[in-house]
Amino acid sequence: MILYNYLAVGALAFALILLSRSHRAMNAFTVLHSLAYLALGAFALASGTHGFEAGNSYFYLDRLSLYEALVAALLFCFASVYSNGYVESLMEARELNRKNLKIFYMAFSLLLTTTTLAFFSDSLALFWIFAELTTVFSAVLVAILSARENIDAALKYIFIASGAMLFAFIGLIFLFKLSGEVPGCGGGTLNWTVLMANAGSLSPKMLTASFVFIFIGFAAKSGIVPFHTWLPDAHSKAPSAVSAILSGVLLNVGTYGILRMYALVRQTEAGPLVSGFLIAFGLLTVAVAVLNMLRQKNMKMLIAFSSVEHMGIILLGIGAGSPLALFWTLYYVLAHSLTKASLFFSAGILHRQYESNLAGDMRDVLQLQPLAGWGFIVGSVAIVGLPPFPIFSAKLSILLEAARLPYGGILVFAVLVFLVLASAAFARFLLEAFTRRSSGSVSNGLSEEPLQPYHVRLGMKVPIAVMLCLVLVLGVYCPPFLEKLLNGIVQELGYI
Amino acid sequence: MTPDFPNLSFTLFCLLNTGFVLLVSPFYMSLIKKVKAAAQGRKGPRLLQNYYDLRKLLHREVVYSPTSSGVMRVTPYLNLAVLLLASLFVPVIFIPDAPAGIGNIIVFIYLLAIERFFTALCGLDAGSTFGGMGSSRAMSLSAVIEPTMVISFAALAYVLKTVDLHEMFAITSASAIPVSPTLVLVSISLFIIIIVETGRLPVDNPATHLELTMINEAMILEQSGKNLALIELTHSVKQTLLMAVLINILVPVGLSGGPNMGDLAVSGLLVSGLAFLVKAALLAVVIGLFESSLSKMRLFRLPVFYMMAFFFSALTILMEVFA
């Protein structure tokens, strides 16, 4: 009954935040909340708990959901540590109204709870509803600064994501109807486990139609082209701690849904068709994202588009459909979440320093903010997928698997070209932003005042350092328990 | 086809139908005005006011502009004649055994178009600026409404599987289920067409004499005396006919006859006539209320209004084809 523990911790954290008065207390409870979830997840994993939860068929814990929930809790943990200093400085700069502080932490905690519950939902309808709720709470976090730009971005996010999710619901209705025709499903069900057990007897044609609708919804949630338009706005305008959560956790909710659905479809004859569909969208996503990255002058926009690109790669990995590809896709999810969050954290510090995300406003980066500067550089190297970082090995393995598909050679070549362009985009941005020195920049006649270095609190530095270390470790060494876990997931999804 | 053409039933129909329409038309004009006045909290004209106006105008002298040609002189008579011919297409009391061609919906549309054409010519003929402006507006609007009107009537013809108005009415009055969804849809289009064709709000304001906004009134600005009376009468006949089409499609209750009705009882005819009077009065009230709930639309926004009619008609056809 570990789910009750999750619920209880979530409710307790929410209540404590509601009652606490100081920022320090709220932040502490948020950190504790995520730590408790991390511990619960680890415990469940270690004790081998999986199966139906809470005495009914609505919730189900298996390795995949635990893995995703653990990644989410880890990210939330880092983000809540980081947000202590970050939010305080937002309030000092009067960008965040003190009255909104409690709303911020309440939404933060609710977001963690709903995201976790979404991963643990066995009923796809329940998953749908929790995914909708994550959209709502994360939109609150995007809009928390209550400037017009933020509200605009939040609304765009809500309308595109929720509108597309309605199509996903139509897909679920399809699925329910379709499962009603199979004797094993008892007149219609949306429970993934039951569907999985009967997937072979579902009508492939209807299942494809249902998949396409559900894909629209979750693709919008995870920023797949052409439903990605909200993503750069929301991710770049949200406070950096929130951007990290959006990129590192919420995008995974969408890909998780797609993966679950794909595991169903893979059991039928429609598998190859849907694989091709996913790969086509993956390639499109990578292409559009990279082309947008090339001319980007805004740091957070650049990172946001890079998230879109990585979602494309993950889609490719899911579409490739082999056990090895799935293994590395899951590994990729973890690596991307950690790296991307660290990039947003660094960008947050730089934004505090220059009050801007534009490359043109930055100078003396490495002198003023050595940790954030180097953090951003190392993060960039990691995110474009250079060895020894984990994205390199994961990407390489995914592409090797994709190369075995029909037309795989052309596909891999195209992806490689785009990846080179993505690296070029990061390199160009780094050269432009990080090489400018204040001494030589009086060319436009304006003498610039020397900037005072922004004092970075320890709580903001530690997450970046720890995450980059973690990423580095993951790049050179895959811990056996992780390998075992991922192999277990591959088995559970019926790949082997 | 029939050797004893013109048959008795049809001759009776010609006299009765045409006479009836001619007689009651001005009444509905006044009724709509009355409803609008009531909605605005005014007392409004008497219900028979239009008849008095017509009588007064018929005794007035006609004044022609020096630049005007024969068109100005012929049009009032021609238009009324065309509309009276059109009235044969829309039975309001009973459905006669009409010769082929009478009742054809396409001919009906083009009879209305002839009327519009001559009215527009008339507006140009007097040589005044307002007349020309009104004509140009009326023509551009009718160019926009034309496809809508054609598709609405096509939808009607498709639903009832005939292009003959007489047969349509016979089908609707004979069918067991009074209202079908497609007929409701097409009725909405027809209602919009009534509004547009009779120059009512939000398309045109029949009560205005403000030069910049009027369309229909501008075209007949130069008419006077007897000619004006005829034009007004023509306009009201047109309104009654269009209303009759909608009524007989949607609520044909009371319409007597079928093509082969030999023995027309006088009492039956009376009931039918009375039923039509009541139904048309109700529709007139609806039109009046509709008008008073809207304000005039800008000229360039009117296509949306027409588009609605187009949308519903297209949907009607889709539904009929698929459902």
Add this chain to the structure above:
Amino acid sequence: MISPLLTDPLFLEGAIKILFVFVLVTAALVISARNLASLLTTYTIQSLLLALIAGLLYLIEGSPVLLSIAALTFVSKVLLIPFFINIVEEKVKIRRDMKFNYLEPTSSLMVSIALVLLAYVFLSGFFALDRLFFFGAVIGLSLTLMGMLVMFSRRKVITKVLGYLTMENGVLLFGIFVTELPFIIEVLIIIDLIILVLLTTILAVGIDSTIEEYHQRLLKLKIWSGREYL
């Protein structure tokens, strides 16, 4: 006199079909209306029609879930949500939504004809439903697509919200006619919808209104890389 009619399936089917027509009429009005108050009224009527359809379908099918859906729809979408949106509309002090993105209402209506056709062609490839139920599914899907069109083409947040709500109505209609979902899911969806409407309309107060506070706030704070906007 009424009770025999209420058990006559033929009459009920006819009534439901006519209600479908009115649902489409409301959809067309949501696409083209410019006055916020009448938009809201149209949405309320649309929801009422849906509740009626669910109620009539209950009389045919006899499944209590349908009756609960009818009641739920009535309470949430006819009373609660319109009431709330009305408050917000009064707050933002705007009466009209005149501006459109990409599509003017005229072309939107044209596109919706195509969308209805699309919904029909698509669904006929997959379902072998009873005529009435198939009709309902087509109308539901078309309503969803038309709602999407509204969300696309409108500028004001309030009207976008109404577009979203229209979409949701379409999904509900589709759900009623294609299959019978467990009631608990319907309840959860409504809760989700209410939270979403609450949030978006509260945010809308900041965007739609002419309150200068937000503009000035932005100017003062240089928030978010904003030089290009300033």
